[in-house]
Amino acid sequence: MLVKSKQSSRLVCLTMTGNQWHCTADAAKLRTFSTKDTGWGFGQFIKRKDLEESPYLRDDVFSIRCDVTVSKEIFTEPIPQHVVVPPSNMHHHLGQLLLAGEAADVTFEVGEETFAAHRCILAARSPVFKAELLGPMKEKTATRVLIDDMEARVFKALLHFIYTDSLPAMDEGGAAEIAQHLLVAADRYDMERLKLICEGKLCDHICKSTVATTLALAEQHGCGALKKACFKFLMSPGNLKVVMESDGYEHLRSSCPSVLDELVAKLAP
CATH class of the missing domain: 1.25.40 (Serine Threonine Protein Phosphatase 5, Tetratricopeptide repeat)
Known part of the structure; x- marks a missing residue:
């Protein structure tokens, strides 16, 4: 503690053990205390009698000011990751659903081929499919839909993208051609992301x-x-x-x- 006399601006540092005060008049000196210290206070002492006769005590009153600074190091450690979350594999599940045709409720006839699909998934991915399959248009209750202005391989690639959000593997030689047809299909069914993907592929070819x-x-x-x-x-x-x-x-x-x-x-x- 720092003791200030009412008659003087001089500060002294006091600590007390039993009936004895530990005192230093040199308040300019600072001391750092830590848990490693075996003792507290300063090495100079003053008797109670001497304190009572000192100018710092008037009418049994003296002022005390304590300035304490606590230094504490901050340690940051990474929190151990106990749970490993694998990447999403939803596209694999939907892709398998398309291949298996389980619970399919609409069939597309494209050329000589037919493709079973799920109208709710098509509607979620394309506003045009949504209007055709869930809206007031004639395909709403139809279970078979004829598409006569698109190649079967293009429609198959379109369905693959709708279910997996990715393009199927394609031969490098025919990549540009299939990308051209897919771009037309993407524009027709208002699938902007697929359209941009095809546009990027065509820029490279x-x-x-x-x-x-x-x-x-x-x-x-x-x-x-x-x-x-x-x-x-x-x-x-x-x-x-x-x-x-x-x-x-x-x-x-x-x-x-x-x-x-x-x-x-x-x-x-």
Whole structure:
């Protein structure tokens, strides 16, 4: 404790053991105490009689001020992880449900093939399927739905994505072609994530034999990034000359003439 005289601003430090005070008048010295110390207080002492006769005690009253600073180290340790949670495998379960066809309540006829599916899952993944299968449209009560403007392999890949949120394994040689058809299907059924995935794959597969049809596809289905990538490829005079001699260029010119005008404007100096 620090003792302050009413007649003086001088501070002294006091501790007491039994009837004896431990005292130092040098309050400027600080002492650090820890649990390792065998004793507390200072090594200088004052008798009670001497304290009572000192100027620090007036009318049996003296002031005490204690300044205590506690230093404590903070230890942070990682909390042991006793429970290991595996990654989600829901897509595997849904994929198996699609393959097994268990509890399927709607069948799609696509070309020569049929696909059993669950209308609630299709509706949850696509607002178009939701309107067709759960809305007031004729397919609401139908158990068989005919799709005559899509290849069976494309519809199969579409169902795989709907149930597993991923594309099926595809041969590298036919990846660009299937991505083109899937992009059309994704746009038709309003599945934006699938559409963007296909757009990204097509951006990586632009070549002289596919750029014209890919550009037409990008224009017709509002794929800005894919359209930009095609323009960048065609900005090379060598690439443009070869493409202009291809059948794909004729298709592009007949189906999307405005795109060629835009390309010419970009090529103009």
